[in-house]
Amino acid sequence: MVVRCKPFQIRIMDINFETKRVLIVDDVSGMRSSMRAILSNFGVVYTEMAGTANDAIRRLQTKPYDIIICDYFLGDGSDGQQLLEQLRHNKLINLSTVFIMVTAESVYEKVVSAVELAPDDYLIKPFTAEVLKNRLERVMLKKLAFGPIYRLIEDGKLAEATQVCTELSKQNSKYTIDVLRLLAELYVTQGNIEEAQKIYQQVVDLRAVPWARMGLATMLHCKGNHQEAEALLAEVIEEAPEYMAAYDLLSKVCEAQAKTERAQQVLEQAVAASPYTMHRQKEMGQLAMRNGDMAAAEKAFSNVVARGKTSFFRVADDFANLSRVQMECGKLNEALSTLRDARTSFNNSPEVTFTASVMESLVHTKAGNDQASSVALATAMHAKQAGDFKSSAELTLDLAKACFAHGEEEEAKSLIENLVRNNHDSQALIQKAKQVFEDAGKGAEGSALVDSNVKSIIQLNNQGVLKAQQGDLEGSVKLLTEAAAKMPENLQIVLNAAQALLVHIDKLGWNDSYMASARRYLDVARSKSATHPKLLSISKLAQDVAKKYGIAA
């Protein structure tokens, strides 16, 4: 495959502000209108304004904008960086959307140099209209220059995008560092940790900028070099204690080394410094729960729920988490009240009905109210059948507990079996599943059931692979794709199915539908765990097979 790379050649005259849709986000209405006035000076016709992060999100959900100019400080504890991250994670803006942060706080300079998702540029107030125009033009030129790569990425042609970036990274231009950063991110998305690490190292060798060191530490962590990662992160935090992302990663690295208390301490520091960052509060709650620190868990989950009440990105699970820890602490009334709030907050949707009912059933049992518990369980089962939503592993186990409490043993077993078969390589989950049986007084039976399910999945995998080795490619495909249909969450099975399909194509000839299935499995795996050890080699196999038959990857 030959990919031609033109050097970046775009000129300023290619930019026409009249056709651009601009969204101004600022909590101060005077600042919004003066920004609009400035923009109109250089030809921007179409502007809309949002006074809060939620307002901005609502507008972006209904239509796209070309340019977003956002104040870092949005009042009410939320900030522009959180908004940017939410917009990117929820795909409300794409790679070519221009996002400019405006701030009166020079402290944002610190924030931006370490974050994973940086805005396209930031301006420190006060600035003149000329400066804003100049910066906007510059960012738009860069977007135009990167346009072809963005399109490849958005079309899922990651291998081609990687190749173009690799070529461009060899040219010495003002975009060289941006190209390297994008290239590293592309490698990560494709699960190629080794190459990503090389690129981050290449940048660090030029200059130890925080984002590249963070990238390097993340790759070391992925590879299981926790000690090296920990040392690097300690250095980063020592030099600049305001890099919150470094604390998040350090906490994970500590937990991976079973330093659970230290992990919690580290995260507590970050939470204290930025109490309004919800993903960190959730992480804090879960970690505290794993550590058995119920007080800390309750505090964190309460914060998540309190903040979430006004957020577009709240989920029913936030309320389930809080009620679970309240129940564990014996605060049964509080737990029920949390669940009532959940129902109101989500307008009694099927998902919240299911979530709240499962938890209510457990709380009522604990309160000795069997009748109410039984009604709640029936409601939960009914909502589960009616609704189209996924239950978290935690909630599925809670449902199994409720089933046991009401003598629905078969249902409980089947729920757990299904969960185990979809996650047979997760030690933490298997431990929890066995605990549910233990609590129901069926420890030995449950342990045997869980182990036999794990064993049967391993056998199934081996059998599929063996069939392929023995030349029964048809049999291997049949066995593994059927297994993948039953256990769509089990990455090992899904990836083995993809491999079986690809080997079949490689040996027996092109097959459109096989290739489509293989790619779909790879997408599933990529979205669930981009760093799965087998993902890279099977993605590579897909490319090689496509290339062999002259089809673009």
Added chain:
Amino acid sequence: MKTAPLDLNTLAAASIHEVKNLLGQLTLSLDSIAEIGCPGAEASISGARFACRRIVDRLSEMLTLYKLEGGHLAPSIDAHSPIDFLEDLMLEAQTLTAGRLKIDLQQDSAPPFWFFDRELAQSALMNALHNALGFARTRITLSAAQDGDFLVFRVADDGPGFPPALLNDNFDAPRASQQGTGLGLYFANSVAQVHQNKGRIGKVKLANAGGAVFSLLLP
């Protein structure tokens, strides 16, 4: 929230910060008046913008110095294009001179990218620019070039040049002269010195060559 007893410096810094933001809003208002146009008042508006800008820049410097003295000033180093950086600076310069002086750019030997703190470097150079605006007769030249392991930004004017005593200063403390408090050069040098790379430290150099030449060297 932790509550520490407030010292006077912290209070002063907070007030400066607030005043700076208010001035920022004033600058925006002046910009929009200038855009609409007021026949006969162009010179006074331009003068007011210039004054605002100088005050804002001075306040920013004081805040930066406050952080520096408290040991809080760690630069935010990232890759930037020196050419883009210089263009931004030229825009500021053009706004400030309002056509009174000619501003030239020289960037043929600038590297495509360099690692530095954009905001700090800009404050340091704005300072030099304010000086140049005060002393230049007809023109100011802004340039960027790579010199060995350093990126060199220069602000040169065609005025009378620096007084001889300044040329040999090492800027380790603000030294007042007939031309000013010396705070600006002390500031610029402090900014230069927080830029460090592989054992090399940034510095400020002054020279006279057909006028004053201010150089900021970043490793």
